Amino acid sequence: MQVSETSEKRSLRDRTRLAMRDEVSTIATRLFAEQGCTNTTVEQIAAEAGLSRTTFFRYFGTKEDVVLTWIEDLGPQLVEAFVARPTTETPWHSLRRSFDVLLQINADAPQKALDFERMLEANPTMRARRREKQHEWEKLLRPVVATRLTGDVPADQDPRPRVLVASAVECWNAALDTWRRCDAAVSREVLLDRAMDTLSA
Amino acid sequence: MQVSETSEKRSLRDRTRLAMRDEVSTIATRLFAEQGCTNTTVEQIAAEAGLSRTTFFRYFGTKEDVVLTWIEDLGPQLVEAFVARPTTETPWHSLRRSFDVLLQINADAPQKALDFERMLEANPTMRARRREKQHEWEKLLRPVVATRLTGDVPADQDPRPRVLVASAVECWNAALDTWRRCDAAVSREVLLDRAMDTLSA
DNA sequence: CCCGAAGTGATACTGAGTACCAGACTGGCA
């Protein structure tokens, strides 16, 4: 009883926290779109969201994080998707299938995804931060990809897991980038296939 | 006569400027190694190099640039190396051969290269900046790689040049990273081959 | 000898990110 009560409280707190994050994130996204990322200060975001600058930095490590934290959460999902693939597949193909997780995001609201990409495109710092988040994906994926590789080279002299994962992520980014550049004239799925087929052939 | 005099002056100035850059860069490298990048302020570097903070930022756009600017200069060299390769080669193999340019750097002073990698490893900001510099390589390489590809897909819907170039750079980074992790037990060349062979097979 | 261009340094400013402290809220316990 106490335990469940405590856990309910916990989840309540977490839910409040998540709701807060979402709200601030929405406001920040709007401000970034309206006046550009660099022209928007943390002060301003905090003011509009009704919290202090101090509290803002308790919720988000950096100014950019306010619109990028959700990317971190995808790492475990990608790992889960990868390990669920049959081991008979090539690691590359399993990675491709894992990325279906990414394709599902905003699949029903492409305009939202497009706006997001356009925002990133306008700001080098933002792009760099995203790449850092994706780097966390890579750190999680590497070990599970490694279990699917064979060879007589010692693990600490084997660049293959790193290469496969990093290149796959770059394929994803290339697909997204091309998608933005052609104004979503071709689906992300087709572009991702084109991208990843480039290296498997 | 006037022209040559002017151009000599120019080159003199440029040489002074380059010498200055080198000197400041050397000092900064030492400081970064001694006390870490984040613990070293621009103020400190400028003081030791005998110039003002203002002038420092005239020479280097950011604090990290002081030890990373040389990376930018490699872009044109990579392009030159690529276009010099026979068009009968696969683009991937031509990229591999272009990276011989990178392998030649500090080939005779591996310890220096190793120290550099270790410095980068300790600092996420530094790594991100390097990736940005390498992104400039990619922008230069993409068009020349594109000329070596055939296909019926419109150029603005074709992620292949992006994918090839970005993945090749990631292979280079994976090779460097593995090289550092195994304390240079295997040569960068072998590791780069292993990395790039992972994707061509 | 003067003139203009380029390089330099001092000062001041913005804004991100950090550290610290003090008050408010809450849930548990006597």
Next chain:
DNA sequence: TGCCAGTCTGGTACTCAGTATCACTTCGGG
């Protein structure tokens, strides 16, 4: 009911990167 401890919050002050501005010097050319 009243107290206690942990957590959340806001305020203040600080460091430091990066930018803008202005005044001073240097130096080559007319």
